[in-house]
Amino acid sequence: MFDSIDRKVRSSVRLGREEALELLGSDDIFTIGKLASFAAANHNDDMAYYVRNIHINPTNICVNRCRFCAFSRSRGEEGAYELTIEEIINNIKAAMPVSEAHIVGGLHPDWPFEHYLRILSEIRDNFPDLHIKAFTATEIEYFSRISGLSIDKVFEALKESGLGTMPGGGAEIFNTAVRNKLCPEKLSGEGWLRIMEAAHAHGIRTNATMLYGHMESHEDRVDHLFRLRDLQDKTRGFQAFIPLSYHPLQTDIGGSGASGLDDLKTIAVSRLVLDNIPHIKAYWVMLGEKISQLALLFGADDLDGTIIDEKITYSAGGVSRKSISEAELVNLIRASGKQPVERDSYYKPLKIWKAKE
């Protein structure tokens, strides 16, 4: 099967939308896995990466009410919280040694932009070697709105306060009709892409995500991937793509989510379509350690990190725990036959482990 796709992949010719659809519609997971592994080896040899990181979600109070989100609360609602800057600093202290802080949170109705800047600068001043990866495009757009500053000025201020890179959240699915059902209040798909383009123009590397397994079609997924590929052709600013498997529990949408086979196929097709994004991440918090490990044989090359204190997926009944040890990550990678590499926030190797013990 897939003779022409096979030829294209092996000679590094780009796939078209029809071909991506054909792959997504097929149940030949073995051929798809093999092709994606071939493409992954072209990008990253046999390496599989992880990072020692901490997740910081400064608040779950959010003005948006995305229907797939089980994390957000209104002010005063049971379970609503705000971390003080002191608490954030203490959490990081307790998590050390980590190389990266990943910071995303709710769109707080009262915090001024300056408060977010202070979070960054205090972290930077306390931990000058810690890389700060913070704020999704949705938050950036919100900062611009509440501060009256242009997107460019927002980025300048964030960089000055210590922002290094940005995560890829908030992309959800670009298709407008589906997006309007999922998260009507959120930044549009075009808006998300525009902000990422601006970030890249400021030299800020970012990730990109796609939330799938809810009510989108295969066409919507393919369209999402191609819009990312097009932007990446222009900017080269995306470091990693992270397909996020929707978790049905405790959200408004319900449904049963993607199958384990669909998760693996989506990883593989992402690897094959996004020939210009260097890394595909199997985010273990959302996929679980088991499917993430298998994803390393379906085109993924990154498991994300040790993640101290993950809250967002966990609130939606995610299959995973809140953190994982470095030894476990290394073991998962090794048992898949790959070479474990601890990376920094730009995928520079910090520690290269032997492939086998």
Added chain:
Amino acid sequence: MSASRISREEALRLYEGAGLLELGRMADDMRAQLHPDNIVTFVVDRNINYTNICINRCRFCAFYRDADDPEGYVLSKRELFKKIEETLDLGGTQILIQGGLNPELDIHYYVDLLGSIKKKYEINVHGFSPPEITYLANKSDLTVREALVVLRQAGLDSIPGGGAEILSDRVRKMMSPKKLSSSGWLKVMREAHMQGMRTTATMMFGGKENAEDIVEHLMRVRELQDQTGGFTAFIPWSFQPGNTEFEGMVPATAVEYLRVLALSRIFLDNVNNVQASWVTQGLKMAQVALRFGANDMGSTMIEENVVKAAGVSHMVSMDDMVNAVKSAGFIAAQRDTYYNLIRKF
């Protein structure tokens, strides 16, 4: 079948050398040949553990208690009947009844238990793994054959394949030194099959075994199946070290689970069904397992206590099960103990 049958050496080479996707494709092809109708089955049953008191103290077990432990129990008939009635209400067709090797219970207990179930309910009793049967036979001065005759007359229908662990005495000495030997396990199964009872076979891997031990286990199951044809299904599952003497040991990963599953499907050409273990692997992994050789999801498990004691607990309803099978690309069907279809979804 014998023309394409793979040898012990080939199995070892495959297990140690083949890529996971290569193994998966072979196992998937074989599953499709054996089950061309694209149906994936499951049974609705309840796992009833009549006692947790056990003299064996297997080092991998988090469920057992000593006789004088305040947490030790023997289920009353009233509790048992209530569980059976709930099972029948949920469309269940079978109870899986297993427990510890409790020195207080003799053959009369079992005969009485089985008789009282059968008098009240029409339900398949899938019960008592080989270690339990051997233990109660010894205690009652019966041969295994005699004990099986008595149990069967009292109402035992079929026997679960637990307690096989790894059928290699080298490994058993390390993991479960007091438990029935490999040949003892096989002897009970042989006797049961000779008397016309069907049983399953299991393998618990991810402990101290190596590749040779895994292939040895498959070999012994295949040999017995050639003689008796009595195994309905093979169920590999991975050791869960939580709350056991091996806590801290690294459990088998997903890749290892699928490798063993696929090899089992490829090697056991004479065992019709291979089960995915969602209880130890989770539902998403079980879906993936359906493309790596498995054609059955096991049980919906209205109740499960043993794996839960090791800190691993996944819950699914019948709806979840049916949806999981369908979204993996198969037709879902409820089956009985003997793999006869009851209804398709």
